[in-house]
C-alpha cells in the first residue's frame with residue numbers, strides 16, 4: 508500500500524501499460540498490414556467500420572483521418588459555409604469550433620450546464636427564442652446569419668441532454684451533430700430507449716487520437732450517420748469528392764483512414780467495453796473516498812444517467828473535479844508525484860483567434876468559471892487499485908486540511 512506521505516510517481520496517463528499487454532496481438536496486426544501492402548482505406552478500414560457500427564448504433568460509419576476531419580467532413584456534407592452559423596459549446600477542445608470557422612461559417616457559443624459541463628439545453632432554448640427568427644430562408648440570427656446546426660459535445664464521456672437538444676433542433680429545422688470524440692460507447696437514456704453517443708442526431712463523430720478511450724497509433728476518426736443521403740456525401744467527401752475515379756461531383760478532402768490505424772483499432776475495439784467498465788470502477792473508487800470532502804471547495808463529476816443506465820451512462824474519458832482551489836491542489840499533487848491535467852484552461856470564446864467574434868469576459872460565465880476550476884485526475888484502465896487509492900487519499904487530505 509502506498510502512503511500519502513510517500514513521494515509517488517503516478518502518471519496522469521501511460522499508454523505503455525496498455526501496449527505491454529496487447530503487444531503481441533498489435534504487432535501481429537501491423538505485420539499483417541505490412542505483408543498486404545495496402546495502406547489507405549480498403550478491406551481493413553471497411554472491416555473496422557462494420558465492427559464499430561455495433562458500438563455506435565449508427566447505420567453508416569466512415570473511417571477518416573481524425574476526429575477533426577470527421578467533423579469537417581460532416582459540415583461539408585451538410586453544405587455549411589460562408590453566411591452560415593453553427594451553435595456549439597464554449598467548453599471543449601478547440602477543433603469543435605475550429606472546424607466551423609475553417610469553413611467560413613460563424614461559431615456561436617451558448618453557455619454550458621454548471622453540473623454536467625455540457626451544452627445547456629436551457630441556454631440554447633433561450634438563444635433560439637430570443638436571438639433568432641424563423642424565415643422562409645430558414646432560421647436566421649439577429650446578425651443575419653443562417654443557423655444550420657447545433658454541435659453539443661459529450662464532454663469527458665457523458666452524453667449531453669440529447670432529447671431536449673433534438674427537440675429544439677426539430678422545432679427550428681436545424682441539424683444536431685454530436686461531437687462524441689470523447690464518448691465512444693457511452694449510452695444516453697433517450698425517451699425512445701437507450702441510445703449510443705453519436706447515433707441520436709443527424710450525424711456524429713469520434714476521435715481515435717491515441718489518448719482517447721479507443722486510441723490508434725496516430726490520428727484517426729470516424730463519422731457516422733443514419734441518413735442515407737448524407738452518408739453518400741460522406742463516403743465520397745472523404746476522398747476528395749471523387750466518384751468515379753478522377754471525376755469530382757463535390758469538393759471533399761483527403762480524410763481517408765489508414766489500414767494500419769484500422770488494424771490497431773479493430774484489435775483494441777475488442778477490449779473497449781471492459782476498459783470502459785474499469786474506468787467507471789476507478790471513478791466510483793474516487794467518489795467513495797472523496798464524497799466526505801465534497802462541498803464548497805470540491806465538486807465531483809455528476810452521473811445524471813446512473814439510475815437508468817448504471818455504468819454505461821458515463822465512459823469517463825476523464826474524471827474531472829472542480830475546485831476554486833484548483834491551482835493549489837494541482838501543485839500539491841504534483842509535489843507528491845501525481846500527474847493531473849486541465850481540460851480546458853481557456854473557454855473557446857476567449858481564445859485569441861476568436862477575439863474577432865466579439866465576445867466579452869462574462870458573456871458565458873458558467874464556461875469561464877469552469878475553465879478556472881476544473882482538474883482532471885488520472886483515469887485509465889491500467890491504473891492499479893493502490894494508485895487509485897493513493898490519488899484519492901492525497902486529494903482528500905488536501906481538502907481535509909482546508
Ligand SMILES: Cc1ncc(COP(=O)(O)O)c(C=O)c1O
Pocket residue numbers: 573574575576599600602603660686688689713714715716726727728
Ligand atoms: C471534444 C473533442 N472534439 C474533437 C476532437 C478532435 O479529434 P482529433 O484530435 O482526433 O482531431 C477532440 C480530440 O481531442 C475532442 O476532444
